[in-house]
Amino acid sequence: MTYDLQFFYVWQNLDKLGRGVLVSLELTGLANLIGLTAGFAIALMLRARTPVLRVPATALVELFRCTPVLIQVVWFFYCVPILFNLFVDPMVMAVLALGLNLAAFNAEGYRAAIQSVPREQYDACAALGLGGWTRVRHVVLPHALRAALPVLMTNGITIFQQSALVALVAIPDLMYEGKMLSTETYRPIETYTVVAAIYFAISAPISLIVQRIEARFDRVQA
């Protein structure tokens, strides 16, 4: 194969890709905001004794975990407006789709983390007269949030990568700008390679941080 790599056009249009990166980061940030807060609320619902809270939470989590993100994005973009007569900015829909998806996965992360608090810690609390909110605030949550942190961060960067799917519904994120650029310049190989490199350059450091936190966490546990 003799293909002459020409990165010139990509370099010349880096500002466009840059704008795309900002949109992708904005999507990721907002989705994480929803994912971290709604995910926590859903996790509490998952642990509720009453089925009134537990059943809808379980249904929501499983719906998002058991369907492709691509369908979720498309569904929010094309179906929600018509079904619920809700016509809002596409960006809002994209954030909702990604945010709720992340919330579902984070809810599982939070739930597992709360469950990972050792039984003995509750015994110690009872022996020291620590109960109710004091116990939650000073013992259960610090324990659980630490345990959940690596999962939450991993989910958070996964959603950054999955945010590329919103290019399909014409939101000008990094993927979308890349697609446009490759069509304009007839340089798909160079463009997509640079786009991939940008996704990698942003995700990889966070992934490394997660690994460090996990290693540290293992040490502390031992």
Place this chain on the structure above:
Amino acid sequence: MRPRLFPWRKATETMVQNKLLKIHNLHKSYGDLEIFKGLSLAMDRGDRLVIIGPSGGGKSTLLRIVMGLEDIVGGDVYLDGKPYILRDGGKTKIDHKLQARVGMVFQHYTLFPHLDILRNLTLAPVKTRGTPRAEAEAKAMALLDRFGLAAKARSYPSQLSGGQKQRVAIARALMLDPDLLLFDEVTSALDPELVAEVEAVMMELADQGMPMMIVTHDMHFARNIASRVVFAAGGVVVEDGPPEQVLDNPQVARTREFVERVFARKK
């Protein structure tokens, strides 16, 4: 409880007569497995009870019940003459005011890993007793100092040895000034060379008259620290007496058999 004639007057006489702890006709089971079949046991203020018995015989369960960590099936527990744990309407009722007067040290330390040693000690008094932080910290430092751990006040549990962690756990329990301290196999998870430092702390508390209930596999230590040894098996107390009796000259055949087996293994 017997109604008092002058309820506003502290019933000094009865307080003296009252047993510190009285367990009456205790029943406990896990599913089909009956752990206690009407166990009764009483303890005076000066007592240091060591509970021995076959494994799976419910020694730890007994401590957990006295701490208020377990449901019971029947019977009642009195602390200082007042009803502490009882069955009522199919539920286990625990008087939490009385529960606060009992402290417990666990086999696996159960320190709070995210708090430094000082905060491990002050969390409960500050949050549940409303003790001012400065006061709690002064008390904590005094205790740590006494146990040779003052330098570790700002360390985290993961930075301590097992023996140090267990001494911190004892200090943490002492922060709440318990009337009765329960020790559940506190040296079982420790490397042999660390056992002595924990036992030394317990001996010191014993010398100061702290009432204790101890479950341990260390018969030598049991003999040293106990004022009474209780042999529990088959869901009841089989033999109860001073260590010289229960460990050296058991009166009941079942105790003798157990003690001989344990000491034979040790040698």
